[in-house]
Amino acid sequence: MTQNLKFDYVNSKTNLFYNEYGFIHYQPSSSEFKSLIDKCYNYYLNNDGDNNFQKNFEGQDGAARHILDIFRDKYSPALEIYKHKEVKQLISLLNENKELGIFTHSKLSFKEPNKITDWYPHQDNGYKKLNDRRSGLAIFICLEKMNNNNGCLQLFPKSHRLKTLKHERIVENLKSGSYQLRISNLPSLSHISIEAEAGDIILFHNDMIHQSQSSSTNSYRFALIAEIEFSKKIKLDDYNLVPVVAAEFHTFMDKIYLFFLSLINLRNKWYFFKKYFPSCSFFIKKWKVYIIDNLLRKGSK
Ligand SMILES: O=C(O)CCC(=O)C(=O)O
């Protein structure tokens, strides 16, 4: 496969394509969906520099690549986009075993123009703990046009069949301790560039190898990404909060169980602490940076 195939319909053929190649590039036709996309694009463009956003994945020059947990931002249209029928039909198509689907996290992925914001080749499952890998996928939604000039997504078709490969940690920013994971031995598979329009939806398996380069134009290449996991077993999301449901629904007892799980969870408390006592958390962060700085420098000698 040298070229990207785009679908403007969703049926069993789309599903067969996904099973074979590990991704789907779908172009929605709904004008209502498109206006939500425009609203969302403007929301992030006009809020650039807003300190309330939780950002991460800072590169060597300090440029972050993600705004986190966008579904819990009540002003962002992101959740409305993922609840739209254009997205829902794709989720139910791929939820072949009719399991519970939860969003494990949601983010805005972006590229500060002319900064180093590449993503090394990785599988999203590489970031999961060994005992916490479930079947799932990422739903990547373009808020603007993307191509090779502004660092479009690049996929390695069929790589989802290789299962989760070994990744290594690459520290990018010693100050913040930010790092990326990169596949240690990249298999000899060719990749394709996903050139897309605003509103296009790209779904890819959580073992799909993918990467992207920086933006050399004045575009931020805004894209939403949410990851879904399908399972019979419920759990908290990556922010240790009760997850947003993507498919099917919880029973009442499941909801109570999740609520108590979130109450006793420590990481959850840490988010709370950071939000309400930012100055204390600043000192703790400094201390973390000191440790990472020293230990890693010593370790690499
Ligand atoms: O935005 C991109 O180009 C890729 C981001 C990504 O792969 C991730 O967040 O896991």
Ligand SMILES: [Fe+2]
């Ligand atoms: Fe990824």
